[in-house]
Amino acid sequence: MDEDRGARLRRLRWHCRRALLELDLMFLRYWQRVGDDVDAATEAALERLLEMEDHDLWELVSGRQETGDPQLKGVLDSLRQA
Amino acid sequence: MKVTKRTFDAVIVGAGGAGLRAALQLAESGLKTAVITKVFPTRSHTVAAQGGVAASLGNSEEDHWHWHMYDTVKGSDWLGDQDSIEFMCRKANEVVIELEHYGMPFDRTDAGKIYQRPFGGHMSNFGEKPVRRSCAAADRTGHAMLHALYQRNVRANTQFFVEWMALDLIRDAEGEVLGVTALEMETGEIVAFQSKATIFATGGAGRIYYSSTNAFINTGDGLGMAARAGIPLEDMEFWQFHPTGVAGAGVLITEGVRGEGGILRNSAGERFMERYAPNAKDLASRDVVSRAMTTEINEGRGCGPHKDFVLLDITHLDPKVIMQRLPGIREISIQFAGADPIKEPIPVVPTAHYQMGGIPTNYHGQVVAPRGNSMSVAVPGFYAAGECACASVHGANRLGTNSLLDLLVFGKSAGETAVEDVKKSTKAHKALPQEAIDRTLARLARLDTQKDGADAHQTRLTLQRTMQNHCGVFRFADKLKEGVTKILEVQQDVQRVAIKDKSKVFNTARIEAIELENLIEVAVSTMISAEARKESRGAHVRDDAPDTAEHPNGRDDDNWLKHSLWFKEGNRLDYKSVKLTPLTVDTIELKKRAY
């Protein structure tokens, strides 16, 4: 893995430190499952999710709210699977 | 080695409610103000607070700050300082209305005033009957508060250093605090922040426990930094446990679930709360329920393969009630317990929730420490507020909704005091002592060069399990003694933790190892202070200090009506008296704490 990509992934992981324990736990399991196996599209989708406010994000992650965006949906599904 | 230096009038570490409230005071008074935060401000843990903030506005029915003060002193089991408590309760209306003016979207009455809800422990007329005192913004009170404060800070030109990790306090030989060292995550660069006023608002340290409702960021960094700089930590034995965290995950299941008819059951399916609290049953106070659950588990009536949790049963409720009145509970239970609560009960355990102790301060927000003949002398240049500080308004147990109030009142007051001090001082910034900076650099260099070291993840787990098993809800003399030995062993491991990844940019392994060095200070101070306090009081309940006629609830005022102070150096304990004299009213006299 090139250095930039390594740094980008570490940065993403840090952005998974959230205000809500619920989200911390979901992301912890997610990273344990996927490791570094994240393609560019997933990376972009994750970045968008992580820009969201925590309560809104939890609504999506927990499935209380749905998204019509197929790219986000893919990541949300795999978050829930983890 | 030389490091880059940045100079400000004031530096605040932490951008939760306390940090942002303090920063606002400084920035709006025209001082050059920096806020350092390891996560984006609105990812701070304050966002998780839902219940509300207490203020005796009296919008829904008659209320008075003096009644609020009485409830807080009683809640604290008389360990709270009555001067600070009076100060906080009197200031509550002012700081809440200020927030309203900053644009916080509080729930409203039909008449357009802030709507107030009932909350456990809020009473009118000195404990007579429940009163509606909690102000909320739907179920996003903390979130709304933080957003209002953040916007206001942006307007006031507060300078934010986001994703910067503060490492150590810079304190000179005279004991004056001159700033902090910090690490920029993006570059790995170490910078010395020089300031005339340094305010800590780093939040709690709930992650010292294996089972905690706190998010991962709550690692007690401010407490670790203060302890390493020779500042004692006050009343660290007092931790509030919430009875219903999801077993194995910690995520909080609100009290509302029992309010709607949820029942706690042991492995035999028995509704055991009937034995412990025949009247209130499952709705008894947090500490009574937590202790009953722990007793069931300790006596072998827990559930699951390890008999280490009990069950919260709502299967008898109409699924419609669950979906409408307890939104989100089903998702939490399915995600974190693998149980759909409509069909099967939720596994729960008492879970660490709030840290009552912290960095000792007075009600001006100044950090105080023993010096000469006095136990509480202000440390020049150093202030603290919020969950990392101990003012001490929560004493041995916190009243729900009083911590959001604490961070507003003492955030503001720390800010005001700092403004006064900075404006008064005519001197230039003092030179930074190179030794203090070198100590930080040596700590980081040790991490990078450690050979055959301990694994950070494993060491943190051992730390958390040790705290959970030896210093939990219910405390036993022999377990505490053993706990002290064990946690000091963990401390040895922390001192030889190694990291494999030596990269500069966003090195999360390094950051987590640094957090671990802070967690251990909190854990050691908690265990040692708890072992030493031989009475039961508030949230500190010892098996060998039971409820007797001579010592109701096991509280021993003759010997233990005093604050603990733990010093890192030599793990020494000292004690200071509780301030029983309020500012203007009469002392609220000692009484048995009963609800």
Ligand SMILES: Cc1cc2nc3c(=O)[nH]c(=O)nc-3n(C[C@H](O)[C@H](O)[C@H](O)COP(=O)(O)OP(=O)(O)OC[C@H]3O[C@@H](n4cnc5c(N)ncnc54)[C@H](O)[C@@H]3O)c2cc1C
């Ligand atoms: C689930 C839950 C619900 C709650 N509900 C309520 C409620 O309804 N009412 C109530 O009154 N209380 C409630 N509480 C308690 C209350 O939320 C907290 O006590 C309070 O929000 C703490 O605020 P703070 O400003 O002190 O710290 P935080 O909001 O935790 O902020 C700490 C800040 O410090 C920063 N920081 C920490 N270490 C470093 C470092 N080394 N370098 C740089 N920055 C650092 C972080 O980035 C963060 O910005 C609740 C707590 C929990 C866990």
